[in-house]
Amino acid sequence: MKRGQFSSRLAFILAASGSAVGLGNIWGFPSKAAENGGGAFLLMYLFLAFLLAYPALMAELTLGRHGRSNMVSTLDSITSGLVQKRLGQLTGIMGVITATMILCFYSIIAGWMMAHTLASITQTLKMEKIAEWLVTFSLWRNICFSTAFISLTLLVISAGVEKGIEIWSKRLMPCLLLLLLGLIVYVLLQPGAEEGLKIFLVPDFTQLADPQLILSALGQAFFSLSLGVGTMLIYGSYIRSDENLPVAGALVTVSDTGVAVLAGMLIIPALFAAQHLGADIYTETGRLISGPDLIFHALPALFEGMGEAGALVAIAFFTLMSIAALTSSISMLEVPVSWAIETQKISRLKASIAVGVFSILISGIISYKFTSIFELVVVATTEWAQPILSLMLCLFCGWLMHRNHLLDELKQGVPDLESGLFWRIWPTYVKIFCPLLIVIILVQSFLPFS
Ligand code: TRP
Numbered sequence: 001m002k003r004g005q006f007s008s009r010l011a012f013i014l015a016a017s018g019s020a021v022g023l024g025n026i027w028g029f030p031s032k033a034a035e036n037g038g039g040a041f042l043l044m045y046l047f048l049a050f051l052l053a054y055p056a057l058m059a060e061l062t063l064g065r066h067g068r069s070n071m072v073s074t075l076d077s078i079t080s081g082l083v084q085k086r087l088g089q090l091t092g093i094m095g096v097i098t099a100t101m102i103l104c105f106y107s108i109i110a111g112w113m114m115a116h117t118l119a120s121i122t123q124t125l126k127m128e129k130i131a132e133w134l135v136t137f138s139l140w141r142n143i144c145f146s147t148a149f150i151s152l153t154l155l156v157i158s159a160g161v162e163k164g165i166e167i168w169s170k171r172l173m174p175c176l177l178l179l180l181l182g183l184i185v186y187v188l189l190q191p192g193a194e195e196g197l198k199i200f201l202v203p204d205f206t207q208l209a210d211p212q213l214i215l216s217a218l219g220q221a222f223f224s225l226s227l228g229v230g231t232m233l234i235y236g237s238y239i240r241s242d243e244n245l246p247v248a249g250a251l252v253t254v255s256d257t258g259v260a261v262l263a264g265m266l267i268i269p270a271l272f273a274a275q276h277l278g279a280d281i282y283t284e285t286g287r288l289i290s291g292p293d294l295i296f297h298a299l300p301a302l303f304e305g306m307g308e309a310g311a312l313v314a315i316a317f318f319t320l321m322s323i324a325a326l327t328s329s330i331s332m333l334e335v336p337v338s339w340a341i342e343t344q345k346i347s348r349l350k351a352s353i354a355v356g357v358f359s360i361l362i363s364g365i366i367s368y369k370f371t372s373i374f375e376l377v378v379v380a381t382t383e384w385a386q387p388i389l390s391l392m393l394c395l396f397c398g399w400l401m402h403r404n405h406l407l408d409e410l411k412q413g414v415p416d417l418e419s420g421l422f423w424r425i426w427p428t429y430v431k432i433f434c435p436l437l438i439v440i441i442l443v444q445s446f447l448p449f450s
Pocket of ligand 1: 019020021022023024025099102222223224225226227229231328329331332
């Protein structure tokens, strides 16, 4: 069977940025920045994104293009001996499971975004009852919309790499950027917004040493670049051999962090504009509100206060969120689907349906037991599994992939690689510094004073 391949560098950049740019950037990043001292968090995030997440991203892309297959088969192909092989398989399988579990909780949140988009539309059409149901938290609303969202994801993935992932990333990413820029301009013109912009951009350096801030920024950087679970590895396996990987990876990192910074310039000023209209934007402990209260209470209060234009702004905002979520979820579903196609030898259509239905079931269970399971799944997958699996991938790339193989792989797209800065720093970096830094940050989160 012929493997899929991205048709150009732009196609890869759009697909990989589509994966990277998601609810994590537009919701997670501004929320965490608001909780952790605004500009100080931004600085730490930028620092970790380029110094830790970018080298780890390069490890995944290189492994993927070298293996030209899913995470399990790739790790199997670079290992030798029983212990190494078992470790490789275990890491690969954990990646596939983690990616599927992330899709299951992500689809619930993405479903809320779709429900709010529809609610803003039905509201303008004066269908009050339906709008009310759409914005009210309920088991059935959650199940209906997460199912609809996974089904959409399934449709894209079943069409394959070029006709599904590539085409939809090319269509949706420009829309996303336009909506985001339009909303920023509009919100910054609202009274009160300027104060939010200051809070977001001016760092409070006293917060920089807070261990919680560092852990939070690390988790955010790994989640945002979709690391650890084989998403970037499988996208890397679809890049052409003559492509310059270090540059492609850098462009993805820049666009991902760029969108996160832009989203901060939208959400935090919007919060302060909402305050100007009378909304309460601080919690009882005096911190800025974050999480669902921010997106589903404070911002809608702002939209309502904007009069006629508010309805349109609300539709634009929730459409932006839904698009960002879709280009990310397709990359999550591709992980188990490519694994099923390549190791179980079934067709793409069958694999997409099987994994899609399975994810719908699991996400239904998470919705059903929301209060007890949801948070647990989020923490287990994003705060633990992702950094640990990413650590493993750095170790596989740094220690088990032969240095000459690494060099040959990267040289196909960069003939003069050996004379450049990247090759002088990155191999040792990914072998020693990345794993060490990840371990230090994880261990310190255990310590009693953190
Ligand atoms: N990076 C995306 C976001 O910021 C989410 C995402 C897509 C992801 N693929 C992933 C997260 C794989 C973890 C693993 O929303």
